[in-house]
Structure formats: C-alpha cells, structure tokens
Amino acid sequence: MTRDAKTMASAGDRPVQGEIPVPTLINWLTAAAIPLLIFFALRPGFQSEWFTSPLLITIAVLLAFNSLLYWTLDSVKLLRRGFLALITALFIYLAVQGVENGAAILWLFAYPPVVFYIHDARTGIIACAGGLIGVALLFSPIGDALFAPPYDTSFRLMMIAALGFEMFTCFILDQSRRRARQELIRLASDFEYAAKHDTLTGLANRREAMTQLEQEFARYRRNARTFAILLMDIDLFKSVNDTHGHHIGDQLIVLVAQTLRDQCRKIDTLARWGGEEYLVVLPETETGEALNMAERIRKEIAAASIDAEGATVTATISIGVASIHPSEGIDGLLQRADQALYQAKSLGRNRVCVHEAEAPA
C-alpha cells in the first residue's frame, strides 16, 4: 500500500485538531438530552398518551447506559450504534406525536445533522431517507387512516419538501466537511513526512535519526537490550563531484541509500546524517552482529556502480561501529562511532572499524 493510500485509509480514524470527536459530541448530546427528556416526562399536561412519560424516561436511562458502556468498553462503534438507535426511536415517536399536536414534528429537523456527523455518509443517507419516507407515510392516506392528521395538503407537502431540503443540505455540507478533513490529514501527513525525511534519498533526516536514537536509548534504559549504530561516509566523494559532476554525486548518494535499504532490517533506522554521511541504528544488536552487517553493507556498496554517460562510477564507504555501553549516553555513543569512522578513514578507507567502550575501572 502506498503512503497516500495508507493516509487515506487511516484518515477516518485520525483526530483533526479543532474537530469535536464523535464520542464527545454523543456524550454532550446525551448529557443535554437526559434532563430535557426527564423534564418533559414529569411535566404535567405535556403527555398526550399514558406511555409518553415511561417512554421518555426509558430513553433517558438507555442513553445514560449507552455512554456508561462506552466509558467501560471504550467502543466508539457501539456508542454510535446505540445512540443512533435511541435517537431514531425518539424522533420517530416525536414525529408520530407531532402529527397530532403539530409541534413535535419540528424535532425531526434536528435529526439529519446529528446523524451525518456521528455516522458515515451511507448510514446518514439510509437513516434520513428512512425518516423522509416515514414522514411521507404519516402524511399519506395510510397516516390519515391511522392518525387523522389535521393539516391540509399544502402544509404536508411543504413539511416533506422542507425536511428533504434540509437532509440534502446536510448531506452536501457533510461531504464537504469530510473532503476538507481528508485533505487536511493528507497535508499534515505530507508535512510530517517532509519534516522527518531527506528529500534526495527518502531516508530519515538527522533530526528524525536523533529522535529514533533517543527512543532506542530509552528502550535500552528500560530493558537493557543492547543496540548498535553504524556511522558511515562515502570515500573521496569530493573527487566524484569534481570528476563527474554534482548530479552523478547525487545518484551515488541515492545508490548508497538504496543499498542500505536492501541490506538492513525493517526495524533499523536508516538516516542521511549529513552530506555523504549516513547513520544506521540497529536495535537489539550486539557489536559482533553490527560488525557483520557493516561488512556486508561495505561489500555491497563496493560492488555496486552507476552509469555516468558511458563511464562506470563506483564508490566505497568507510564505517564506524559502536554499541551502547551502560556508562554512556547518546553523545558518548556517537562520539565513539565517529572515532571508529575516523580510524577507518585513516587506515586507508573502504573498511569497517569498531570502537569498543572501555570497561569501568
């Protein structure tokens, strides 16, 4: 899956700053609905039917239970479904009541925005279409037979048209909100990627490498699993630039990055540390293993080449290896890897050197 596809796939789950999270909205609406339902359930003269009060109280209790269940099980899906079922039941009841007293049907207008916000567009369309069909039925000859609504035909048509118009508007606004949200998440992801990666090679940049190194060090402090680093530098790179041009130098930098990708494990952090310098962080790796890996990388790079307008350009690298020691921090580790790299350069380049930490006296 490409990075874009991953971004789009996870877009629905990622919170966007400033947006009200669905569980929060549901819990707010629940907190607002419960006292209202209890108020109308207890208000003398409000109930036109004997079962209105018990029904409103039951819905209030179930709404509270739904939120409690969310706090216990932490399932947003369950919270959404429970809330949708309860408010749909409530609005259907209010609509039916509204046929006779004329006021409660207005509550139906609160339904579409809530449904579109808390659910995906498909559920929103199905719920709204169901609601619209229900209202149309109430105002049809079937509704006449069951409830004898007092309204004339123009009022009924106006009500259905107004509700349909509102649902359609909510759908359009919801679509626009979802598209804007996805675009925002895509942009944020692009910025995040650019802030952490090197443009030329796609490897982690120095800042990201430091972050990964700090995380690895924190893990080491927790579980004492040794990690190692490889600090490497392309040999005599200046002469490649001078002889073949900067663009061939760039291709060589990319070639080394690709070789690192091919040779390292998924858990390793590969970074462009500077111009023609690279840092590899090897989690859970002892010095011996790190040396083997460094030697493999060195050989692969020495065997690789690029074509520069007919001429074959090859390169070698020097690698400094160091693994973490209990008495040091990240700076100490980097310093030792740098010293090992310096030694590899001094001994003639195209080689791997290790700096073993001195045991405390």
Ligand SMILES: Nc1nc2c(ncn2[C@@H]2O[C@H](COP(=O)(O)OP(=O)(O)OP(=O)(O)O)[C@@H](O)[C@H]2O)c(=O)[nH]1
């Ligand atoms: N093409 C290209 N060159 C770069 C880039 N970043 C740094 N360089 C060049 O890399 C060269 C590094 O050269 P030096 O540090 O002198 O080292 P070297 O020639 O590799 O020699 P040793 O390290 O001693 O083996 C400089 O000429 C920089 O201009 C880059 O992104 N692209």
